[in-house]
Amino acid sequence: MEEEKEEIKIEGKRPNFKIFDMWDISEINIVDPGLKGVINLEPKLILKSEGRNVIKHGQTRINIVERLINKVALTGHRGKKHRLEVGHSTGKFSKNTKIVLEAFRMVEKKTGKNPVEVLVRAIEKISPRDETTIIEYGGARYPQAVDVSPIRRVNLALKNIVHGASDKAFGKKKKFFQTLAEEIVLAYEENGESSALRKRKESEAQADSAR
Secondary structure, three states: OHHHHHHHHHHOOOOOOEEOOOEEOOOOOOOOHHHOOOOEOOOOOOOOOOOOOOOOOHHHHOEHHHHHHHHHOOOOEEOOEEOOOOOOOOOOHHHHHHHHHHHHHHHHHHHOOOHHHHHHHHHHHHOOOEEEEEEEEOOEEEEEEEEOOHHHHHHHHHHHHHHHHHHHHOOOOOOHHHHHHHHHHHHHOOOOOOHHHHHHHHHHHHHHHOO
16 A cells, blocks of 8 residues: 555656646647746646736746636737727636637647647747837937846737737627637747737837837
């Protein structure tokens, strides 16, 4: 009995749970060294965290798939205001989870790969490294190029994916989960039709011109 307990302890250091009990994320590696500490791939049975992220770097403790689900609820946000009324996503977590689940199934069908791995590769490719901020000096305001923090890089990538998918489904016949799957695949392939990839290039181009 003692030997069996020791074997369980050794083998059970990190439980190998599958996302939605469908996709294994234990062997997914993060290629971008700047994002290794902020993309959480910890296996969990339930992708729902309790409470708000009020602690420092609290977002890094949330699985990347759950962060995508949370972003789906904010498709109407542009800037600091919620100015678009969309019907395909609400604040209900179960509905947003179903949208992401259907999108992942389409991604797996199109690419033949683990959709969580495709999402991680897409985030690495579309997360901007530079952006601009406004500096005021001597009464004059001018843009200044700044580096983007790793946490903000992931947040911008997820936001741009969700906004691009929402815009493509807004007032169209396509369902939101279809456009979300398309946007993830286009970003993964670095296709020019990806709105998230275009926003990354625009951000970095503006930063280059402000140096």
